[in-house]
Amino acid sequence: MTTTVRQVLEAKGGKVFCVAPETTAFQALGLMAEHNIGAVLVTDNERLAGIFTERDYARKVVLKGLRSTDVSVRELMTASPQTVRLDQTVDEVMNIMTERRFRHLPVLEGERIVGLISIGDVVKSVIDEQRRTISHLSNYIAGDIAT
Incomplete structure (x- = not known):
């Protein structure tokens, strides 16, 4: 089974912290520190x-x-950032993050912001999928030995 961005967001929640372009870097950093996050999205009229x-x-x-x-933040932000869709796989997102050296990617559904996925979210998803596979294989082997 291939995990999608939708499944990652369902597991972690879709809470996204946003600031306006005129927000100072200091204010944005305060928000990031308060919520223990490494990035905020910059929105202008919800876009x-x-x-x-x-x-x-x-x-x-x-x-x-x-x-x-x-x-x-308008002066400092990465404008028009790379985004991903809900139907993209974790493997696709991992490739984008690795090749482009991104640690955070906004998730859009059409033009609407629905989440933010981080490299930590991707790694957790891969580890969880590997654990499920190992468990499935262990159960399969144990079932074969018992018969």
Whole structure:
């Protein structure tokens, strides 16, 4: 069985944290710290405008000597980020993340934001699927030996 993005979101929940483009980096980081997350989506009138991550902060604020209280996420975000669909497989998402070096991907259904999938979500899904396979094979072997 191949796990889909829909199944991953059903297991973890579809809660997504969003900020407006004019939100300061400092405010966005506060939200991220409060919810122990590594990224927030940037939305403009409920439409995906970008994504702001810890990596964006480290590379675009800290290394450039900017002040997080003075710079908006609009200036720092990755605009028009790569997105994935609910029907895509975890293998497809893992390939995108690996090839493009992304740790977070917004999930869209049409134009509507329905979730955010992280590399941690993908790894957990792969491990869970491997555990199910091992359990299934163990039960199969045990059944063969008993007969």
